[in-house]
Amino acid sequence: MPRVDYVSQEDLDDEYADLIVSSLQPGKRINVYSAIGNNPEVLAGFRAFLGSLWDHSGLSDRQREIVILTAASEFGSAYEWHQHVNVGTDAGLTPEEIAAIGRDDRTGFPIDEQALIAYTRAVVRGRVTDALHEAVESELGAEATIGAASTAAGYAALGQVIDALGVEIEDGDEFAGWDPR
Template sequence: MARVPYVTQDDLDPEYQELVVSSLQPGKTVNVYSAIGNNQEVLRGLREFLGALWNHSGLTDRQREIVILTAASEIGSAYEWHQHVTIATDAGLEPAEIGAIARDDRRALPDEERALVAYTRAVVRGRVTDALHEAVVEYVGEETTVGAAATAAGYLALGRIIDALDVDLEAGDEFVGWDPE
């Protein structure tokens, strides 16, 4: 049970009402945003920040989902993992690759994506080395490396908020599991 009530659109001022709705599933209110909606300005700012990461990080959809899934698995955020497994599949990740990310078994991924996973885990742990940074820059360039770092840190923050508020999966959802195979 969440530590805060899940607000509905009707609980919010009109300019905030759409912020509790999933941008990927129009009309579907999601618990994470409904919980954060207890502070409408924080919800707005967080949605803008996550939207910037989503749309302007320089990462491909596949790379973005690798970063998000890696961050979620690193901190054990079942909610965030659950939300992104389907998105990652739609972005081209195979179930075996998704399970490998959860196990931190990088062998299933090409070198570029291995570097991205290692880098993301290091960002989440606060232990990025020059060698890891340079490896990612080599593959994706400096601008996208900044986007990868920001995405990893942003989803780390979101995962910690989910944990602090004890956000539940949406009603009727059953956790997909750490290995979707």
Template sequence: MARVPYVEREDVPKEHRDLLVSSLQDRPLHVYRALGNNPEVLAGLQGFLSSLWSDSGLSDRRRELVILSVTREIGNEYEFHQHVNIARGVGIDDGTIAAVSRGEFDDLDDEEATLLRYALAVVGGEVEDRDHDAITDHYDESAVVGVAALAEGYTALGGIIDALGVELEEEFVGWDPTAESE
């Protein structure tokens, strides 16, 4: 059960009401409704995440691979679940999603594997010079900043979701979407 109420449109100032609705799913999401208890924070966080989404320097596929890898690493079911659906929408198949969830990057190209290893090092607070050198073989400084911010941004969002006890709107797809549900 969520630790804060899920606000309704009429509970927030008019200028913030549209923030409760996911632009990708065209419906209110629990995460936004929980954050709507502080509409200014919701607006700021959405602005930040929107920038990470569009300005990270990554393709849609690579952005989603990073988000899936990071949200799995921190164990955040809510964001992993949301981004499985988004990943599918940008052409990532369930086998790749499952492999990323297991931390198995062998079937990815070298650039993607390096990207995910770097993102996980960022989240773990363990970026070494060799990790930085490896990522800069593939990305310029602007994208490296974008990747680090994307990884930490979704780590922060996952922590907020966990602290507030935000619940999924539907049944969790699972860490391995290829597995048969029991």
């Protein structure tokens, strides 16, 4: 059960009203944004921050979704996982790869993506070593490594907010499952 009310567009000033709507599914109100919308300035900040990660991380769409799904898996955020299963598929991940991320099975991924998954889990745990950072940076470069660290930490923070506010999967949606095959 949500711990806060979900606000509607009508509850918000015009400058914030569209921030509770999905950028990927136009017209669809998203519960996490509707919950955070109880503090519109924080919502605007979250959306700007997550948008910068989305658009300017230096990661490919596939890499970005590997990071987000890995962070959601590591944190145990069913809501965030559910939101990104289809996005990950659209970014080129197979259902088998998504399921493997959920069980932390890296064997089917190329070396650079194995390193990215390990790095993301380490960021979420707060356990990045110099050797792991150097391995990822040698594969991805400094810009994308910073983007990966920031995306992992940003989505872990979002997962913590989701947990704190008790955000539920949207009405009418059924959880995609940790193994979406």
